[in-house]
Amino acid sequence: MQSLSKILFNGHFYLGNNQWAENIGISKEGSIVLDTASFSGPRIDMRSRYIYPAFEDAHNHPARRSRTLQEVDLRGQSLTWPEVKIILQEKIAQTPAGQWVVCHGWNQAWGSVTQQDVNELSHDHGIFIIHISYHGALVNKKGLDLLAAAGLRCNTRDGVLHEDIFEQAENITAPNTQTYIDLIRRYQERLVRKGLGAVHDLYVANMAQVEAYHELEHSGKLLLDTPIYVGTQLLQQGQRLQPFVRPAARAPIVGLKLFIDGTIGTRTAAFHDSYCDVANKGMVRLTKESCKEYIKKAADLGLTHIAMHCIGDEGIDRAVDWFQEFQSEFGSAITTWRFEHFEMPTPHAIEALAQHGGIASMQPNFLWDAVHYQQAVGDRVKNINPFQSLIQAGVPIIFGSDDVPTGPLEGLAWTCAQAPYPNQALTVEQAFAFYTSEPARIVKADHRGRIAPGYDANLVVLDTNIFSGNAADLTTAEVSQTWIRGEKVWDSPSAH
Structure with a gap:
């Protein structure tokens, strides 16, 4: 009997067109095997959960947005400008003079924020506040001086940078x-x-x-x-x-x-x-x-x-x-x-x-x-x-x-x-x-996007059947696990 890397059983595996399987196999190369009857291998109980091909985000910015992990990220938060100021002042206090303090998430909920407002935060740090759209930013006077020293002279009276100039400034402030x-x-x-x-x-x-x-x-x-x-x-x-x-x-x-x-x-x-x-x-x-x-x-x-x-x-x-x-x-x-x-x-x-x-x-x-x-x-x-x-x-x-x-x-x-x-x-x-x-x-990746023989075993495990027709099953669905090429790379603590 041939051996597989693993056999996933007791699950609801979505094959498309309202077709489901109860188990699948994963080859040693990380691809999917549907007919597991003639195979052996370690068995993993999927506990009656719903398993789908992993999602593919066709438009994201992993490189560009990754800097938010070390900078001030206020996206998705409902804040007023006074609240934002407190957060930025804390970051400024931790940052040596002459360096950048970069903030992500400027939006209209902050009210009418001006360059003067940002200037008052620091005369010794470049402050670069990126609009939530990533097509503009607000920069303080010190920041404009730092950009000029790096070779970018910004023709702005109000400290707001748009489009091409913003993108150049974003690169100047970027990590190595x-x-x-x-x-x-x-x-x-x-x-x-x-x-x-x-x-x-x-x-x-x-x-x-x-x-x-x-x-x-x-x-x-x-x-x-x-x-x-x-x-x-x-x-x-x-x-x-x-x-x-x-x-x-x-x-x-x-x-x-x-x-x-x-x-x-x-x-x-x-x-x-x-x-x-x-x-x-x-x-x-x-x-x-x-x-x-x-x-x-x-x-x-x-x-x-x-x-x-x-x-x-x-x-x-x-x-x-x-x-x-x-x-x-x-x-x-x-x-x-x-x-x-x-x-x-x-x-x-x-x-x-x-x-x-x-x-x-x-x-x-x-x-x-x-x-x-x-x-x-x-x-x-x-x-x-x-x-x-x-x-x-x-x-x-x-x-x-x-x-x-x-x-x-x-x-x-x-x-x-x-x-x-x-x-x-x-x-x-x-x-x-x-x-x-x-x-x-x-993108001609004909080995991704389905649970089918020979496809990469890229899987997402959810706690609900999103095809049930019940809106709540969709709006409340949560990711329990993610598998890439047959290896579990995410296992939610809340799923246990």
């Missing part, structure tokens, strides 16, 4: 390679607790992050397969970047990220009509010509994916129109065109993606912020994330979180049980595929 090695590993440990078996890093911005990923993979410490999309600034590295474009790697650089517009939160997402609360229509960050030049450089490096960040209807229309032109020009060199967020698409944009094979990479967990979006865009909020319209048109969809917040279960709950408008509501079966098999498919 050795620090990132530790932080990315720790951040991925947090991701597996959410049931993730793979993650797409949609904006690697500097060589320290690239080198950290390479070292983690080389040392065997990379927990999750992580396809990487780099920012345009890394194209300047040329030959230095080339060795990391390795299709067979666990953390390969596969594509280029282009920012066509900004975000609704910073009022920089580009719209055909003005915002409701400010007199502007947002901004288009790139020209067609600059996009074309960046894509050519990416193709010359061997990158085959293009991911276009586009949120407002104007930004999306620009991205889609350029895509249709570029697709024929770059032919087989660029095989995958992704549209990140794609929050407020026009009928024209939806039809173009359906006809030309563009992929909508969306974040259902953004629906929690609809009340704030309504202040910015008024009745247009009903047009955000029109999942049903895309499905009916035949547009391929993949789901990610953008770390706002990370957690596929949160995204599933929002779109399947708590969607504010009918066009945003999906069945659990639809949304589940967008979080598992579909992200794996578009």
Whole structure:
């Protein structure tokens, strides 16, 4: 009798299409075996729990967000500015003069915070307060002096940095390679607790992050397969970047990220009509010509994916129109065109993606912020994330979180049980595929995303049947365990 690494029994293993198995085997290579009758091996009782293919977050930022583990992270907390000041003052007291104090999570709940407010916190430290959207920041005067000393002169009267300048400042304040090695590993440990078996890093911005990923993979410490999309600034590295474009790697650089517009939160997402609360229509960050030049450089490096960040209807229309032109020009060199967020698409944009094979990479967990979006865009909020319209048109969809917040279960709950408008509501079966098999498919990882023979034994164990039709089973589901290639990498203490 042949031997397996282990046999998992007494479970409910989801095979898709309402099909379930009571047990599975795991080979010594970490792949799934369904027919275990002729095999022996150690047996593990799954205690009648529900086991699904592990989730794949198609849009996250493990490298970029990992720094929150050592900096002030106030995201997801309901705080006033006086409360934030106390937290920052404590961090400043622990930080040597002349160094940076970086805070994450600036949002409108803090009220009208100005550069003068931040200046009063310290004249000896650079203070860099990052907006929750990661498309802007507030910097004190000392911080501007430190940025200038590093070669970045910011043309700002109020200390607010947006988009390109913000990204450059973010890199200047960022950790080094050795620090990132530790932080990315720790951040991925947090991701597996959410049931993730793979993650797409949609904006690697500097060589320290690239080198950290390479070292983690080389040392065997990379927990999750992580396809990487780099920012345009890394194209300047040329030959230095080339060795990391390795299709067979666990953390390969596969594509280029282009920012066509900004975000609704910073009022920089580009719209055909003005915002409701400010007199502007947002901004288009790139020209067609600059996009074309960046894509050519990416193709010359061997990158085959293009991911276009586009949120407002104007930004999306620009991205889609350029895509249709570029697709024929770059032919087989660029095989995958992704549209990140794609929050407020026009009928024209939806039809173009359906006809030309563009992929909508969306974040259902953004629906929690609809009340704030309504202040910015008024009745247009009903047009955000029109999942049903895309499905009916035949547009391929993949789901990610953008770390706002990370957690596929949160995204599933929002779109399947708590969607504010009918066009945003999906069945659990639809949304589940967008979080598992579909992200794996578009990065050509045909060994992930299903419980099927030969697939990687990447599994998430939940305490409920999320396909039961009972909304409470979905909204209250918790991750008990996560398995990667047949090894248990997370075991919740609360599950025992």
